Amino acid sequence: MNRTAYLDAFGIKQWNRRELSFDESIEHEVNDFAEDVNTKGIVNKKNYQTEFKVSVDDIQDLNLNALAKHVSLCQTCSLHKTRKQIVFGTGHHKADWLIIGEAPGADEDRQGEPFVGRAGQLLTQMLRAIGLAREEVFIANILKCRPPNNRDPLPEEVQACSSYLHRQIELLEPKIILALGRIAAQSLLQVDTPIGKMRGRLYTLDKFNIPTIVTYHPAYLLRSPKEKRKVWEDLKFARQQAFSL
Ligand code: URA
16 A cells, blocks of 8 residues: 555545645644643642552563563552453564553453554554554553543552553663653653643653654544644654654
């Protein structure tokens, strides 16, 4: 399939004058909406409860397989009571790209793999649009267990899982990270900036010195398909960064 076909599959029409002026006209409205949404439920670092922390010493020598086994036994937060199974993450262990979402949904909880539902199918198309097959990236989430009823992760759950994600990053040593959606972006980068303002910027994940780029979550795109154009801009920006490394 050529790139035009991928863009078609992803639902992006070819650029033309009429579409650009349409996009410009809705841009303010959309940004206001995004910022409004993002002022709610921001991860509040002050609320972190230290007793939910996984001991770094316990996992610092584990390889990816051993870490996955360790996580499968995790009972650090209450999500272990409602999960069917953990969703550790899948992909190439030497991937240049690490894609980080929020948390497993019902499909992922059932299958044990990240992004296998409708949002996952769109993510696959997004990756294809920039020439990446799912198998050549690594896909993981901030949380390894599904929050019941697809509610947002709680700060203590993010805290509990953070050491696992950090160990994954340490082991994978990706060249670039793409954070999908507000919760992934804010949790990973430890900021409360609205996602509309995080897009288009090159962040560095401090502890690891890894370039990190933020875009909208594919589930949001399913609800707001007009935003696909912005995500396409973000993906091109990320690809450009990856090529320059
Ligand atoms: N949404 C996410 O953020 N992650 C998944 O794995 C699935 C849906």
